[in-house]
Amino acid sequence: MKTFTKTLAPALALSFGIVTNCFAEYEVKLSPSDGAGNDYFGQTVDIDENYAISGAYADDDNGTSSGSAYIHKRDGTLWTQEAKLLPSTSSAGDEFGFSVSIDGDYAVVGARKDLSNGRAFVFKRNGTSWTEEAILSASDGASGDQFGYAVSIDGDYIVVGALLDNSDKGSAYIFKRDGTSWTQEAKITASDAANNDRFGRAVCISGDYVVSGAYKENSARGSAYVFKRDGTSWSEEAKITASDAANSDEFGRTVWIDGDYVISGAYQNDDNGSQSGSAYIYKRDGTSWTQEAKLTASDAATNDNFGVAVSIKDDYALVGAYDENGAAGSAYLFKRSGTSWTQESKLIADDASSNARFGIYVALDVNYAIVGAYKANSSGTSYVYSVNPFGNGDVTETVSSNTTVSFDEGSGSNTSSNEDTGMDIAFTGVTNSADIQCESFPETPTGTDGMSGTIQEVRWEITDAGLTFGNAEIRIDMTTLPVTIDFPDAAVIYHRSTPGTGSFTALATSVDGDELVANTGSFSEFAIGGGDVPLAIELDSFTARQIGNSIQLNWTTASEKDNEGFNVYRKTGNGTFVQIASYKGNSELLGALNSTTSNNYTFVDNSELRNGETYTYYISDVETNGLETKHEKSAETVRFVLNEEIAQTKLDYVLAQNFPNPFNPSTQINFQIAKTQDVRLQIFNLKGELVKELVNEKMNEGSHSAKWDGTDSFGNQVSSGTYFYKLSAGIFSKTNKMVLLK
Numbered sequence: 087m088k089t090f091t092k093t094l095a096p097a098l099a100l101s102f103g104i105v106t107n108c109f110a111e112y113e114v115k116l117s118p119s120d121g122a123g124n125d126y127f128g129q130t131v132d133i134d135e136n137y138a139i140s141g142a143y144a145d146d147d148n149g150t151s152s153g154s155a156y157i158h159k160r161d162g163t164l165w166t167q168e169a170k171l172l173p174s175t176s177s178a179g180d181e182f183g184f185s186v187s188i189d190g191d192y193a194v195v196g197a198r199k200d201l202s203n204g205r206a207f208v209f210k211r212n213g214t215s216w217t218e219e220a221i222l223s224a225s226d227g228a229s230g231d232q233f234g235y236a237v238s239i240d241g242d243y244i245v246v247g248a249l250l251d252n253s254d255k256g257s258a259y260i261f262k263r264d265g266t267s268w269t270q271e272a273k274i275t276a277s278d279a280a281n282n283d284r285f286g287r288a289v290c291i292s293g294d295y296v297v298s299g300a301y302k303e304n305s306a307r308g309s310a311y312v313f314k315r316d317g318t319s320w321s322e323e324a325k326i327t328a329s330d331a332a333n334s335d336e337f338g339r340t341v342w343i344d345g346d347y348v349i350s351g352a353y354q355n356d357d358n359g360s361q362s363g364s365a366y367i368y369k370r371d372g373t374s375w376t377q378e379a380k381l382t383a384s385d386a387a388t389n390d391n392f393g394v395a396v397s398i399k400d401d402y403a404l405v406g407a408y409d410e411n412g413a414a415g416s417a418y419l420f421k422r423s424g425t426s427w428t429q430e431s432k433l434i435a436d437d438a439s440s441n442a443r444f445g446i447y448v449a450l451d452v453n454y455a456i457v458g459a460y461k462a463n464s465s466g467t468s469y470v471y472s473v474n475p476f477g478n479g480d481v482t483e484t485v486s487s488n489t490t491v492s493f494d495e496g497s498g499s500n501t502s503s504n505e506d507t508g509m510d511i512a513f514t515g516v517t518n519s520a521d522i523q524c525e526s527f528p529e530t531p532t533g534t535d536g537m538s539g540t541i542q543e544v545r546w547e548i549t550d551a552g553l554t555f556g557n558a559e560i561r562i563d564m565t566t567l568p569v570t571i572d573f574p575d576a577a578v579i580y581h582r583s584t585p586g587t588g589s590f591t592a593l594a595t596s597v598d599g600d601e602l603v604a605n606t607g608s609f610s611e612f613a614i615g616g617g618d619v620p621l622a623i624e625l626d627s628f629t630a631r632q633i634g635n636s637i638q639l640n641w642t643t644a645s646e647k648d649n650e651g652f653n654v655y656r657k658t659g660n661g662t663f664v665q666i667a668s669y670k671g672n673s674e675l676l677g678a679l680n681s682t683t684s685n686n687y688t689f690v691d692n693s694e695l696r697n698g699e700t701y702t703y704y705i706s707d708v709e710t711n712g713l714e715t716k717h718e719k720s721a722e723t724v725r726f727v728l729n730e731e732i733a734q735t736k737l738d739y740v741l742a743q744n745f746p747n748p749f750n751p752s753t754q755i756n757f758q759i760a761k762t763q764d765v766r767l768q769i770f771n772l773k774g775e776l777v778k779e780l781v782n783e784k785m786n787e788g789s790h791s792a793k794w795d796g797t798d799s800f801g802n803q804v805s806s807g808t809y810f811y812k813l814s815a816g817i818f819s820k821t822n823k824m825v826l827l828k
Contacts, residue, residue, distance in 0.1 A: 149178025162529025515556020
C-alpha cells in the first residue's frame with residue numbers, strides 16, 4: 087500500500103483552510119506484456135467494473151504508430167492482461183488506440199488516421215477472448231476528418247468524434263447496435279458551428295445524453311454541447327460555457343457525462359497562474375444545465391494543466407494535471423456533498439518521475455479510478471486506484487479499556503473519510519494497552535479451505551500488538567462493503583490464524599440490522615462466505631437473431647435447480663416489456679427441473695413482426711415454488727428487416743376503402759389478414775352505436791371481402807348519412823369512414 091498526502095479543500099473559487107492527513111491508498115500498475123519504448127501506453131484509458139482498457143497508439147506491431155490497445159481484468163486486488171486488441175486491417179500511421187472506451191462486454195477503439203478519414207473498431211468479449219465485431223466509419227467521411235479522435239460507449243450506443251470535419255468545425259457520429267451490427271443513427275453538430283471550433287475533440291455518452299466539447303470555439307474560450315435522444319433523433323438540448331470564460335482557456339477540451347452531471351476541463355485557465363487549469367461541473371434540471379461548481383487543485387501552480395483530463399461518476403469527480411511537478415503529473419479526486427464538491431485526495435504514482443505525464447487521461451467507475459501516464463517507464467503505464475473507502479482501509483487504533491472501536495477514518499485519532507474497513511470491534515476483558523491495526527481488502531482470500539457458499543470478495547487482516555482481552559465482538563457494516571450480500575441470514579464470518587494459509591473456521595454469525603455480528607478470542611484474517619441464495623439456473627448464453635420472417639431465441643444453461651420452465655418477454659422499440667410466451671403453453675419452454683449438465687433451448691417468435699421495427703427479448707426462469715427470476719441483463723435486441731423477396735410475399739393487415747363510396751344501395755369492403763385467426767368486421771353510426779356485425783368468425787390468412795346492403799342487425803334499412811366500419815384481427819384494429827346516400 088502507498089502513503090501520500092490527502093487534502094480537504096472545497097472546490098470553489100474561494101479561500102479555505104486546508105487540512106492534511108496521511109493515509110493508505112490501493113494502487114496497481116498496468117503495463118503491456120510486450121511494451122516497447124514510446125508506445126504511449128496509457129495515453130487514453132477507461133475502466134468499467136472489473137475491466138480496464140489502455141490505448142497504445144504509437145505501438146508498431148503493424149508498422150510505425152499502427153497502434154494497439156490492451157485490456158486488463160481484475161481478480162481481487164490483482165489486474166492481469168487479458169487481451170491485446172489489434173484491428174483486422176492496420177497499417178503504419180493509423181494510430182489505432184488513440185481513443186478507447188469500454189462498457190460491459192464491449193470495447194471501442196479509435197484509429198483517427200486509418201484510411202486518412204479515421205475509423206473506429208468495436209470488440210466484443212466472449213469468455214476471455216475479445217474479437218472484432220464491427221468497423222465504424224462516417225457516412226460522409228472525408229480525408230483528414232480524424233473520425234475516431236474520441237470515442238465513448240454506453241450500452242447499445244457509441245459516439246465517435248471527428249474534430250476536423252467540415253473546415254475543422256467538427257462533428258460527432260452516433261451508432262446503435264442491433265445484434266452484431268452497428269449502424270449510424272445520427273450525425274450531430276453544434277447549432278452555432280464555426281470554422282476551427284473543433285467540436286468532437288472530446289465526446290461522452292450516458293443513457294439518452296451525449297456531450298461533445300468544442301474547445302476552440304469563441305477565441306478558444308471553449309464550450310460543450312449536450313444532446314438528447316428521442317427515439318432515433320438526437321437534438322441539441324444545451325450549450326454550456328464557463329461562468330468566467332476567458333480567451334484560450336480551452337474549456338471543452340475534455341468532457342464527461344454521468345447521469346445528471348457533466349464535467350468539462352479548462353486546462354489553460356489562469357486562476358492560479360498561467361495554465362494552472364480548472365474544471366467545471368454542471369447539473370441537469372429538466373432541460374437546463376447549470377454550473378454547480380468550479381474545481382481547482384488545492385496546491386495549484388503555473389503550468390500544472392489541471393483539467394487536461396476529467397471524469398465523473400456518481401458523487402466523485404477525477405481531474406488530471408499532467409504537467410504538475412515537472413510533468414510527473416497528478417490527479418485529484420473530488421467528492422460531492424449536496425451541491426458542494428470537495429477535494430478528497432491527490433493521486434501521485436508510487437514510482438513518479440519527471441515527464442511521465444501521469445494524468446494525461448483519467449476515468450472513474452463505481453469502485454475504481456484509472457489514470458494514464460503515457461511516458462512513464464518507457465512504454466507507458468496505467469495506474470488503478472480504489473475509490474471505495476473499503477479498498478483504502480488501513481486503520482490503527484489504541485485500545486486500553488473495555489470499549490467499542492470503529493476502524494474507519496473520522497473516528498478516534500483519524501480525521502478524514504476515505505478509509506473505512508466497515509468493521510467495529512467491541513472489546514471486553516481488556517487488561518493492558520496496545521495498538522490494533524485493521525486492513526480491508528476488496529478480494530477473496532488466498533485459499534478457502536473450511537469455507538462454504540459464495541466466497542465474497544472481501545477480507546480483513548487484523549494485527550494485535552500484544553493486547554490482552556477476553557472477547558472481541560466483530561460487527562461488519564454491510565453497507566460499506568464493495569459487494570452486495572443479498573441474503574445476510576445465509577452469510578457467515580470466517581476466521582483463520584494465519585493470513586493466506588491454513589483452514590478457516592466458521593464463527594457463529596448473527597444479523598443486527600445492516601451488520602453481521604460474530605465473536606472471537608483472537609485476530610488475524612477474516613472473510614465472509616455465503617449470503618447468496620443460488621439461482622434456479624446458471625445462464626451461460628442468450629442470443630436473438632432473425633431467421634427469415636421470424637426471430638429465433640437460443641440460450642444455454644450450465645445448471646438448473648428446481649427449474650419448472652421459462653417465460654419470454656419482448657418489447658417493441660422503446661416500449662415496455664410484455665410476456666409473449668410461457669412454459670405453461672409452450673412445451674419447448676419447459677425446464678429440466680434439476681440438472682448439473684448443459685442444456686440448450688430454442689424459441690421462435692413468428693408473431694406479427696413488422697418490417698424495420700426493433701425488438702428486444704429476455705427470458706425468465708420459474709422455480710417449482712413459483713419464484714420467477716428475470717434475466718434482464720442478458721437482453722438482446724434485433725432489428726427486423728425483410729429483404730425484398732420476403733417483404734413482397736409476407737402478408738400484412740389491410741383494410742381497404744369500401745367501393746363504391748358514397749353508395750346506394752350496397753357497398754363492398756375488402757380486407758386482408760396476415761394469419762389464420764378470429765376476425766370481426768363491424769358497422770357503427772356517428773353515435774358509436776353498433777349497427778351491424780358483418781363478420782365474426784375464424785378466417786384463413788389472405789384476402790377477403792364483405793358486403794353491406796345498408797341494413798341493421800334486424801334487416802331494417804338505415805337512414806342516409808356517415809357510417810364507420812371497423813376491422814379487428816388479433817392486435818390489429820383499423821376503422822374507415824363511408825357514406826350512404828338515398
